[in-house]
Each structure stands twice: as structure tokens, then as C-alpha cells.
Amino acid sequence: MVSFIDIHCHLDFPQIYPKIDSITENAKKAGVNIILTSGINKKTNRLSLKLAEEHSIIKPALGFYPPDALHREESSKEEFNFNEKEFKEELQFIRKNKDRIYAIGEIGLDYKDGRNKELQKKVFISFLRLAKQLDKPAIIHSRKAEQDAIDILEQEDMKKVIMHCFSGKKHLIKRASDLGCYFSIPTNVVRAENIQGIIKIVPLNRLFAETDSPFLSPFKEKQNEPSFVTESYKKIAEIKGLTLEEVKNNLFMNWQRLFD
Ligand SMILES: [Zn+2]
Numbered sequence: 079m080v081s082f083i084d085i086h087c088h089l090d091f092p093q094i095y096p097k098i099d100s101i102t103e104n105a106k107k108a109g110v111n112i113i114l115t116s117g118i119n120k121k122t123n124r125l126s127l128k129l130a131e132e133h134s135i136i137k138p139a140l141g142f143y144p145p146d147a148l149h150r151e152e153s154s155k156e157e158f159n160f161n162e163k164e165f166k167e168e169l170q171f172i173r174k175n176k177d178r179i180y181a182i183g184e185i186g187l188d189y190k191d192g193r194n195k196e197l198q199k200k201v202f203i204s205f206l207r208l209a210k211q212l213d214k215p216a217i218i219h220s221r222k223a224e225q226d227a228i229d230i231l232e233q234e235d236m237k238k239v240i241m242h243c244f245s246g247k248k249h250l251i252k253r254a255s256d257l258g259c260y261f262s263i264p265t266n267v268v269r270a271e272n273i274q275g276i277i278k279i280v281p282l283n284r285l286f287a288e289t290d291s292p293f294l295s296p297f298k299e300k301q302n303e304p305s306f307v308t309e310s311y312k313k314i315a316e317i318k319g320l321t322l323e324e325v326k327n328n329l330f331m332n333w334q335r336l337f338d
Contacts, residue, residue: 080330081111084304085262086217086242086288089115090125101303102133108305111135115185118143139181139217144198147188166203182209182215192220206234215336217242223276224250241335255280263310265296266290277317283326287311
């Protein structure tokens with residue numbers, strides 16, 4: 079059945095996790111029957127698998143976000159050590175769970191808060207190669223590292239890629255789009271002109287929509303959740319001059335093409 083899809087969010091975050099039953103109910107009511115939740119480290123990868131076991135509309139993606147950049151997002155503010163043992167264990171864990179997962183992500187490069195660019199690149203490449211080996215899409219975030227990320231995607235000849243919350247310049251959007259990358263449009267598109275620009279540049283058969291819950295809410299006074307992904311669909315419809323139904327159908331075809 080054709081459904082709205084939230085292609086990227088973090089349902090394991092403490093702002094959402096305790097409310098997961100009402101949040102999945104809200105999603106179903108809004109017609110959102112596919113939600114990809116992305117792990118970013120050891121702890122959240124395991125929580126993502128658990129959530130998917132408990133709720134059929136939740137599909138897990140497992141990843142490894144550059145730990146040297148993560149202290150910004152983690153409420154605990156603990157410093158993360160970035161050691162090879164940790165990421166190699168996670169590579170193994172993902173490989174072991176390959177039949178349960180839909181994608182590899184969230185992975186990427188983050189130079190905004192990250193300190194060790196060379197190690198970040200090495201880890202990024204390891205996870206891209208894993209995605210390719212397992213024939214799964216890679217969900218990628220690049221922050222202040224768009225050029226490097228696209229260079230690596232090209233070098234590695236990656237075919238199944240979703241750029242999440244991309245904030246690179248126009249020529250980089252064009253370049254990634256020409257390489258065959260998909261772009262997911264986050265719900266803050268309702269006010270973010272640079273994201274609206276992605277919709278203008280990237281063809282409909284290369285678009286997805288996401289909430290990145292609990293972040294990037296379309297409503298300033300409300301915390302984001304997957305049911306709000308329809309706000310991204312509405313904006314895509316408006317900018318592309320299509321009906322909501324047409325966008326829903328097309329993004330669902332993208333899902334079938336990339337994930338089947
Ligand atoms: Zn994210």
C-alpha cells in the first residue's frame with residue numbers, strides 16, 4: 079500500500095522514546111506507515127533494532143556517526159573517544175544483523191564539531207564499503223564537509239545513497255544529483271530556503287522526505303515527530319507544481335526502487 083515515508087529520524091532519543099506508542103499512532107493516523115529510524119553509535123543501534131522489533135512501521139538503519147562530533151548532540155555531554163576498536167566492533171555488529179536492517183546510516187563526515195578529519199574519512203569509507211557489500215542504501219550526513227563527502231562517494235562508486243539534510247552549495251547538489259544520489263527533504267523546509275533550493279534542483283525521482291525527529295520541526299512550538307513528514311511532502315508538491323497524491327506516489331516508487 080502506498081504510504082507516506084519518514085526516511086530518517088532518531089526515535090531512540092530521550093525526548094521521543096518514552097512516547098513511542100502515541101508517536102507511532104499519530105504516524106499511522108497521518109498515513110505514515112514506513113519510518114526509518116537511524117542509529118548513530120553502539121547504544122542507539124541496539125535501541126533502533128529494539129524499536130523495530132516492537133513496532134512494525136519502524137524500520138531500522140544502523141550507522142556510526144563521527145564520535146568526535148557527537149558530544150554536541152548527546153545530552154550527557156560526555157567526551158567520546160574515537161578509537162578504531164569501537165568502530166570495527168560496530169561494523170561487525172551491523173554485518174551480523176544485515177537481514178534485519180534497511181540501510182546503513184547515519185554515517186558521514188562532520189567537520190563542524192569533529193576534530194579528526196583523516197580518521198573520519200577512514201571510518202566513513204569503511205561503512206560505505208559495508209553498505210555496498212550488503213547492497214543496502216547509505217544514509218549520509220555531511221556537515222561542513224560536503225565536498226569531501228561527494229569526492230569519496232564518487233571514488234567509491236556508490237550507487238545507493240541518500241543525502242540527509244544536505245546543506246551544500248548549488249553546484250554540489252547538482253554534482254551529487256548527477257552521481258545518482260537521492261536527497262531527503264527535512265521538515266524544516268517550511269522555512270529553510272536552502273532546502274527549498276534542493277527541491278528545485280533535484281528531480282522528483284531522486285527525492286525522499288524526512289523529519290530528523292526530534293530535530294528540525296516544521297512547527298516552532300512543537301517537537302518533531304514522524305507524522306509531521308507530510309509537511310515536507312506538501313512543500314515538494316508546492317514547488318514542483320504537483321498534487322500531494324502525485325508526490326506521495328512518486329516518493330513511494332523511489333522507495334521501492336532503492337529498497338527492494
Ligand atoms: Zn539525523
